[in-house]
Amino acid sequence: MHISGHISRLWAISRVDGVQAAFAVFSCLALVIGAFFIANLAGAERLEAQASRAASGTHMGVGSCAGSTCHGRNEADGEVVRQDELWRWQEESTPGGAHARAYRVLGEPRSLAIGKKLGIGDPRSAAMCLGCHSTPAAAKGPRYQVSDGVSCEACHGAASGWLASHYATGTSHARNVSQGLIPLENAKARAGVCLDCHLGSDAPGQFVNHRIMAAGHPRIAFEVDLFSTLTQHHDEDADYRQRKGKTNSMRMWAVGQAMALERSLSLFGKPGLGTEGMFPEFYFFDCHSCHRRIYDEEDARPAKLGNPGRPIPSGMPPYNDENMIMLSAAVRIAAPELASQYETQARGFHAAMAQGRVPAVEAANRLRQTAMALADRFSRSDFTRAQTFAIMESIASEAISPRFTDYEGSVQAVMAVDTLLSGLVTQGQVTAGSATSLRAQINQAYAAVAEPNSYKPLEFRRALGGAVRTIRSLQ
Template sequence: MRGSMRLLVSIIVLVLGFGLIFGAWVFTPYQDALAQETTNTAKTPFTDGIAHEGVMGCYGSTCHSRQEATGITVRQNEILSWQDDTATTGAHYRAYRTLLNDRSKAIVARLGLGPAQKAPQCLSCHTDGIGENLRGKKFQIDDGVGCEACHGGAGEWLTSHYGQGADHKDNLSRGLYKLEDPKTRAVVCLSCHLGSQAEGQFVNHRLMAAGHPRMSFELDLFTALQNHHSEDQDYKIRKSVASGARIWAIGQAMTLKQQLRLFQNPKLNRDGMFPELVFFDCQACHREISEDPDWRPNARPNPGRPYAPGLVKFNDSAMIMLLATAREIAPELAPKLDRQIKAFHNAVSGNGGDVLSASSALVRTADDLIDRVSKTGFTKIQTLDILDEILTETLSYRYTDYVAAEQAIMAVDTLLSSMIASRQVASLDVSDMRGEIEKAYLAVDNPNAYDQDKLIRALTVLNRRLKELR
């Protein structure tokens, strides 16, 4: 009887806790202007209504399917890289086949969606999931995430982009996406790697609970892993080339914007009486449960987010990385951003303020920082200073949960690679500290065994080594 009563009390506390955190903002009147802004879908190849010819339209030894990279203007073996079954460059090609494996079958069975390879919620990101009316004669749905899923429907530019005197600006006007621009690239990539406002292109907590992998993304690192082309000298003549550091910083800001815009959408930010939990930190709930009277909670207070124990915490990993960037390239904006982050967390937890206003303020500041990042050269000293912000205790004490720690380690790899590519540091010098980098990666190797103390020790050693690069 006492056990049943204890269970009942626990349920009541849980429901009241969600009521405090969610009731504070879910029933706030949704302003018409902002509702229009947030529910409008950003233009992507999935939503723009342009016809797609299919991957076969790009085949041919004079186009993109040579066996060797012997092309003059481009390598011309891009499809071979995309189809590589053994490398990360083939992940987009393999995406459709993922829908046929046992894990996917189990997920859709739990959700009652029918076959995964036919479910719109799955096809929207595991292949080029455009409508049947937009598919050309050579289009095959089982091609996976093909060329046009990222570069845009080729109906108007397929011929013009390889013709004599082909002009990149002309191709862009015909529907080719300017993916060399970090903001454009972020919009396209995040539409699947985070989610979008488009129907069926949002991974919610129900899908996660059914067995879908946790979403994780960093724009520059994932670009490198999927790289099918070379940014050589003639590429730089045709197109602008952003440094890896700039792509990383813009990616963090765009991730935050997309995350908050999705969170503001009343069609996406709740599931019944509960908040849509996919926006929150997984480990806020997924922690060890024990009836042992000597057991002590392993959750730690986070100086960046003033939540009381027991409240779910918003996933603020992009906020933390953006704050590190702001402290170096826009020091006058950094205190404002820090205040806005805390104000947002306060509003979400029901401790004052309006979530809609707080999140909109963060979006505006992210836009300001994107402008600053776009004009920043990311010198060696600037990049090392950003790394110093990420690795020192000022921010590392905020890595109380796995997702922020994961972003911190990916940032280290990305920013060091950027400095090598920009010839700001020697590759050999970075190779010499690969052991310290790997130890930091090991600290975030397993989300279920994340140890913040172990991570901070690894980051401290790594930061000492980084100072040798100055």
């Protein structure tokens, strides 16, 4: 199903279930960046320590969570949590069942064909696939099964340290986190976990390179708030908010964009991932810039529009900058004092790609540090109603819109507008009825990115602009 189909289903689900989220000079700036890192060093170290504990513990398996007094009920009638979480995780009829199906799809014809083309045999036993289609575990308890796919502990962390204590009388969320539970309510922690598979990491079996996609694997795309909502299996009731706080979808979106860019640039800088033989790893490039119709007659005309955000020579494939573009819109509104440095570094990175591997990696590292600082900044920001509307306006503005020349960035843009509007509904700043009344305009923007081969940049920009102009009436 294309992304527009997922969103349409999500919008309907949100109305029925009440989940109203369908869809967030240079020396002075250098001092600001430094202050961000110093202020947040302790927090970053805590997140790293928690991730380390989660990775080093024993994975107890889905069966350890499946009791009828725990998360294995058929009805959502628990007093504290729903207690039907496993049922929702497994539900075939919704996007929420995708994680439970992850291992099973490796045995389907498409996956078997990919395995044959890659020469890896059965994908169900191939390390190249199991890093994301199962739950990698250094230590496995007696109930662990690789066939469970992306299980509870893939996201919540190895449960050996906190399984018994997390339901004990008098326990606290903070205590569970100290024992290895991953604090997924924290935008940076959640994005870090999700990005391992939904964008990639340098761990075994967690990087879908261009060869894998050429063999038939779907293109990797991700937006943390939207995908979280699609797979949500809990209710954010009063008890949840008391223990973990209320989710701010706009913050989740913004932090996710910053961390996705940081992750992409980090992977690009690794020799074993950024290159393959004499070629660069094409995973990092914008697919649509190469996968276009070719005109080679005498009056051949270029199929590509000029992009002011990419100062690269004509004919050179550009880096996939979908998250970079979204961050440009966010930084202008939520961290304006960093906007100039960010834009300079982003353009500098694209320009360095034409100069060679070494200057490109150096430029990537500079931009990556700024992305990390923005993730820290955004993780502490409330994203007011006015800021959220301003970010949506910025995405469709004359400053950003000309950068929508390729499919990937355009998909991120329409997901962003829908996510940010949905966040306003969730925060009670826009009524659900008002947002629903704009569905037709938003769907027009989705239709413009419904299929990569029919994507037309100018038509998309008009559709996105129309949706944002309509949303403006809610201010």
